[in-house]
Amino acid sequence: MEQNNFSERWKEEVLGSMRGMKRAEPNPFLFTRIEARIEKQWGRMGVWQVRLAAAVMVVLLIVNSVALLRSNRTAGETTDAYSISTIQHY
Amino acid sequence: MTDSELIVSIVAGNRSAFRELYDKYKSRVYNTAISYLQSVADAEEVTQDVFVEIFHSAAKFKGQSSVGTWVYRITVNKCLDYLRYRNRKKRMGFLASLFGESNELKVDAPHFEHPGVLLENKEKSTYLFQAIDKLPEQQKSAFILSQIEELPQKEVAEVMQLSQKAVESLIQRAKGNLRKELEKFYLERRK
Structure with missing residues (x-):
């Protein structure tokens, strides 16, 4: 019984051992390291962004070329049809 | 500046606002990380990860919770990720030691x-x-x-x-x- 009381009291003390603790402070140079990591990642992102921009430009160029070719073909067909109908009219 | 104003300023690229947010939350982030990781060096590593993540994802912060809650959420996730990574590394170290490779088995400080x-x-x-x-x-x-x-x-x-x-x-x-x-x-x- 007494043994049990000791054990319970010890467990309570351990569970409460964080009471009144002070907050630990990180290394004063930690912010400088964080900034350096951000800078490094910006550099890496720059290369990635350039690649992405290049890929987007290529896609846009292809889409525009296809659209231009199609519109030229449609315009040609429309002009031919119009000429034939005008000639037939006269 | 309020926390929300700080976030808006960080998104606009204001480095002093980021420093202000860091000073406000560094202790909470670091102490939470210490409790999870039980290593001062690892806690500093994760504190860095948390603030880098805050900087990059500030634009995604929608204000649905307070900035403090958001910072704690990032901290908890980073700590759990780091613990999983550390446990994986420990398991790999154990396997390597079984096959006689020189990688020593790194176990956390027991006390x-x-x-x-x-x-x-x-x-x-x-x-x-x-x-x-x-x-x-x-x-x-x-x-x-x-x-x-x-x-x-x-x-x-x-x-x-x-x-x-x-x-x-x-x-x-x-x-x-x-x-x-x-x-x-x-x-x-x-x-």
């Missing part, structure tokens, strides 16, 4: 002493940290946030994205498991 604990509680807190280390992830988070970081249960629920009832139950289960673990330590000490 972690939290730098902020009062001198008279140092020894007892080492048992507490050993027991916390054995808790499942969610119980660990609920216990650390509510009992060590002393956040109100409502905020713990917001950080963990659970109901308050679920958090209450996690804390009760965590305390029960810690008592079981501490009982073992108590018996070992008496041998």
Whole structure:
């Protein structure tokens, strides 16, 4: 019984051992390291962004070329049809 | 500046606003990380990860929770990720040692002493940290946030994205498991 009381009291003390603790402070140079990591990642992102921009430009160029070719073909067909109908009219 | 204003300024690229946010939350992030990782070096590593993530994802912050809750959520996720990574590394080290490779098996320091604990509680807190280390992830988070970081249960629920009832139950289960673990330590000490 007494043994049990000791054990319970010890467990309570351990569970409460964080009471009144002070907050630990990180290394004063930690912010400088964080900034350096951000800078490094910006550099890496720059290369990635350039690649992405290049890929987007290529896609846009292809889409525009296809659209231009199609519109030229449609315009040609429309002009031919119009000429034939005008000639037939006269 | 308020927290929300700080976030808007960070998105606009204001470095001094980022410094201000860092100064405001560094201690909370670092101490939470210490409780999870039980290593000052690892806690500093994760504190860096947290603030880099804050900087990059500030634009995604929608203000649905407070900035403090958001910062704690990032911290908890980073700590859990780091613990999983460390456990994976430990397992790999163990496998490598079985096959006779020279990679030494790195095991966490068995008796972690939290730098902020009062001198008279140092020894007892080492048992507490050993027991916390054995808790499942969610119980660990609920216990650390509510009992060590002393956040109100409502905020713990917001950080963990659970109901308050679920958090209450996690804390009760965590305390029960810690008592079981501490009982073992108590018996070992008496041998």
